[in-house]
Amino acid sequence: MNISSFNEELLSFLNASPTPFHATDTMRCALFDAGFVELSERDTWSIEEGGKYFVTRNESSIIAFTSPQLNVHQTGWRMIGAHTDSPCLKLKPNAQVDRFGFHQLGVEVYGGVLLHTWLDRDLSIAGRVTLKTQSGDVVSRLIDFKAPIAVVPNLAIHLNRQANEGFSVNPQEEILPILCGAENEFDLHTLLISQLNKEHSDLEVDSVLSFELSLYGTQSATLVGLHEEYICSARLDNLLSCYVGLQALLDSNNQRPSLLICTDHEEIGSLSACGANGPFLEDVLRRLTPNQEQYVQAMQRSMLISADNAHALHPNYAHKHDKLHAPGINKGAVIKVNANQRYATNSETAGVYRDIAGEENYDVQCFVVRSDMGCGSTIGPITSGEIGVPTIDIGLPTFGMHSIRELAGSKDAFGLYKVLARFTQRDHLISR
Structure with missing residues (x-):
């Protein structure tokens, strides 16, 4: 897949997904087409080695995973997280x-x-x-x-x-x-x-x-700018990350146990049966690793990349940024850092991400909110706090977040997709 076809399919995904229900259904159809098997939470699961599966909750949240081997407590999961809802x-x-x-x-x-x-x-x-x-x-x-x-x-x-x-x-x-x-x-x-x-x-x-x-x-997603440098669309926060994560999972080659979770209700705190502050992810993971000791082992050998949009340096409002942590559009995904754990990034998870991005020759930026301003948050700290998985919060630089039309770089999403696809194939994370 090249950047042109990637962005074309991204625009189609955005246009087909006006609500979390539609976004989940669009991902569901893509997973079906890729040979994934749908599971029901009401049924008894029988997971086969080498299988690919997905499950939805409330029709607005979805978890998809690959199981190239069943001894996940020895390998851990390569997890990608995003959210399906938008203001x-x-x-x-x-x-x-x-x-x-x-x-x-x-x-x-x-x-x-x-x-x-x-x-x-x-x-x-x-x-x-x-x-x-x-x-x-x-x-x-x-x-x-x-x-x-x-x-x-x-x-x-x-x-x-x-x-x-x-x-x-x-x-x-x-x-x-x-x-x-x-x-x-x-x-x-x-x-x-x-x-x-x-x-x-x-x-x-x-x-x-x-x-x-x-x-x-109803205005369609489109490429804008003199040289089509930007993607302009509704719901880039956070369907952009859902699409990137989905494509990375589909291209993971089923080499390592990999999992994509896209949950609803992030914009209002994630506290719901299908939100990141609910039991959905833990319910699925415990069904896949029912032994308590092996479950803890699996989590400590895993890593979650939580992908949600980041605030790009706006040329008309440059004073709203710490000038040393002011990410630019089309200059790579952003590592989000906050000393008060509004983001779950730590030095180890940031180090792993930087190493993987380096292997893809993909630029890495860093965002820290001004010390005199409040900091937003996302599903990273919530998920990490719920299941104990080492986590990094990243995002693609964006203008106009929470506007009816948002703006991001037309190069950034494709680069992040390649990094996340490599992440799903990563053998070792942090050596102990």
Whole structure:
């Protein structure tokens, strides 16, 4: 695979994944195509040496792994972690709002959204709907309207003269999308049933019971810049890392026990049944190594590379960075370091990563937040704290994180993919 085809498939993955449910399903299909076998947590597992498997939870988190040998306590795992969710606007349960001659949608802010970036955008709706069929079964299905069916118009500057001096957006009153005028009949459940019938013609829908639906911008992911130096897209944080990790696992050659975990709910703390602060990963690992002593041995011979986007040096806001730890776009992935363990990187895991990157002639950068600013976090410290695996936090430099459109380098993802693929084939990590 060359950089051109890699980026082309990356853009397709981003466009096909408007929600964590769709991202997980897209990865699920790719794993099927690569010969991976799907497991169910409800069944008894029979893992064969040399096999390739994956399992999902809540349809929004996924773990995929290879098992070239079953004595994983002697080899350890080569783990790659990322998250499937992104900040967005989610529909409230009673979402239909009719006011002042318009049909609108009541929304709730999910994660740390840059709210103003959602104004004046062509928006669609996607997610999961739980329904009752005419035969009485309760099932869930994914839907994606794809078409731009909603918009949140900005307020004209004539009515807000201070707009260019900075203004806030009230998430209860000022971010409600408009669907259509009140002269048109509108019922949300009727609309959802129509969409279910359109996308799932085999269903005989009786009623909609509940839903988890998100708004998203319909503008496609694309390469931008005079020389196409940048990738511009929604949800780069963190579907970019999910895609890179997936490709690395698919190209791992099944030489070492390797595992990819992409979990939901990172943007709101990861505390859920399918989040990194939940039991999903440990449940899977303990089923693969049920002996307690061997489980601990396996963890201490393993390493996790937690991949999540990093803040690139913005030329218009350079003062927001420590000048000695200000990563540039298209200059390599970033090792994230924080003395207070907001990132799980230590000298040993950083050393292993630097060694592997050096073998691929891939540049390495380092990010430390300014000492007078707060530091974000990701799944690295959570996962390391839950299962005790040595961990490094890395990320691809990004502009506009948590905007409806984010920007990253078109060279960085391919380079990281090659490093992670080499990591999955690595024989030894830290010598003791």
